[in-house]
Amino acid sequence: MKLLLGTLFLLPLAFGSMQAIASDYTIKFSHVVASNTPKGKAAELFARLVDERTKGRVKIEVFPNSQLYNDNKVLEAMRLSSSKTTGIMAAPSLSKFVKFSNTLQAFDLPYLFNDISDVHKLVDSSLMPRLTSGLNKKGLHALTVWDNGMKVFSIKGEKPLKNTPADFNGMKFRIQSSNIAASMIEKLGGTPQKLPFKEVYTALGQGVVDGQENAWSNVYTKKFYEVQDYISVSNHSYLGYLVVVSNEFWNNLPADIRDAVSISLKEATKANREYAAQADTDDRKKIENGKYAKVVDMSTAERAAWRKATAPVWAEFRDEIGGELIDDVNKLLGR
Numbered sequence: 001m002k003l004l005l006g007t008l009f010l011l012p013l014a015f016g017s018m019q020a021i022a023s024d025y026t027i028k029f030s031h032v033v034a035s036n037t038p039k040g041k042a043a044e045l046f047a048r049l050v051d052e053r054t055k056g057r058v059k060i061e062v063f064p065n066s067q068l069y070n071d072n073k074v075l076e077a078m079r080l081s082s083s084k085t086t087g088i089m090a091a092p093s094l095s096k097f098v099k100f101s102n103t104l105q106a107f108d109l110p111y112l113f114n115d116i117s118d119v120h121k122l123v124d125s126s127l128m129p130r131l132t133s134g135l136n137k138k139g140l141h142a143l144t145v146w147d148n149g150m151k152v153f154s155i156k157g158e159k160p161l162k163n164t165p166a167d168f169n170g171m172k173f174r175i176q177s178s179n180i181a182a183s184m185i186e187k188l189g190g191t192p193q194k195l196p197f198k199e200v201y202t203a204l205g206q207g208v209v210d211g212q213e214n215a216w217s218n219v220y221t222k223k224f225y226e227v228q229d230y231i232s233v234s235n236h237s238y239l240g241y242l243v244v245v246s247n248e249f250w251n252n253l254p255a256d257i258r259d260a261v262s263i264s265l266k267e268a269t270k271a272n273r274e275y276a277a278q279a280d281t282d283d284r285k286k287i288e289n290g291k292y293a294k295v296v297d298m299s300t301a302e303r304a305a306w307r308k309a310t311a312p313v314w315a316e317f318r319d320e321i322g323g324e325l326i327d328d329v330n331k332l333l334g335r
């Protein structure tokens with residue numbers, strides 16, 4: 001009896017290890033947001049598609065909510081990793097590549113995009129390889145861009161952010177690692193503070209910062225709206241992600257595996273755009289219908305005032321990003 005129980009107990013273990021042996025490659029996909037966001041859902045769909053397409057030869061393990069790494073750490077870990085069979089993939093926001101690419105900073109220029117269709121015009125254009133070109137030298141391979149959405153500003157205080165610069169005066173805002181975002185906040189009259197995404201809710205709740213900028217799905221899923229009084233629908237810049245992997249790991253994969261991963265990513269990217277559009281309306285509505293932060297629309301005149309106040313940021317970063325590239329982006333977007 002003892003022997004039988006022992007054998008029964010060992011059976012699932014044996015199966016488990018057979019399955020582990022069956023996959024030739026493991027990719028740890030690390031991200032910092034919730035699973036029920038446009039990025040979280042796209043990552044899970046991508047994992048399923050790769051599993052089906054490679055018949056289990058490639059296993060993608062998705063780690064949401066900064067469980068494995070924060071975005072700065074993941075890029076370092078990816079660049080340092082030398083395993084040929086276990087790779088790291090991530091989708092940090094475009095702003096978080098500041099240490100690795102000057103050109104990608106273009107995405108952060110305030111009011112570059114009027115809306116998400118402008119973003120897609122750029123992302124789907126032949127300018128994209130120019131925007132990501134520096135990454136290869138840093139050991140990173142760019143795979144695709146995923147949407148979250150246009151950013152809104154939230155604040156804890158007596159009144160919403162609407163005028164410039166008075167409403168920003170004396171207020172501290174959490175931003176991502178972007179130097180352009182830092183300059184933009186200063187031009188508006190506020191004080192920027194760079195913090196990892198994981199720390200934002202607590203920083204807002206404890207008053208370490210007064211406000212932050214983000215897309216609707218992050219404001220909703222991370223409950224920022226519960227510790228903020230107002231959300232201004234500023235749509236002042238874009239929150240999107242660059243899906244990346246290390247050059248070395250990517251180049252070592254057999255061609256058929258690379259094809260299967262690429263096709264799956266293409267499908268996941270298409271779905272991601274739908275998830276993002278949906279989250280934009282649904283998550284906004286859920287916040288509007290709740291009892292916490294009040295959502296405040298902005299008039300054309302108010303938007304124009306913010307745009308004017310932040311315009312000097314463009315000149316400040318023009319040389320760093322590349323003047324010709326900025327001109328080409330503007331031309332593409334019909335400016």
Ligand code: LMR
Pocket residue numbers: 032033092093148176196197214218239
């Ligand atoms: C942030 O840090 O606010 C965002 O980059 C988080 C994310 O991945 O959407």
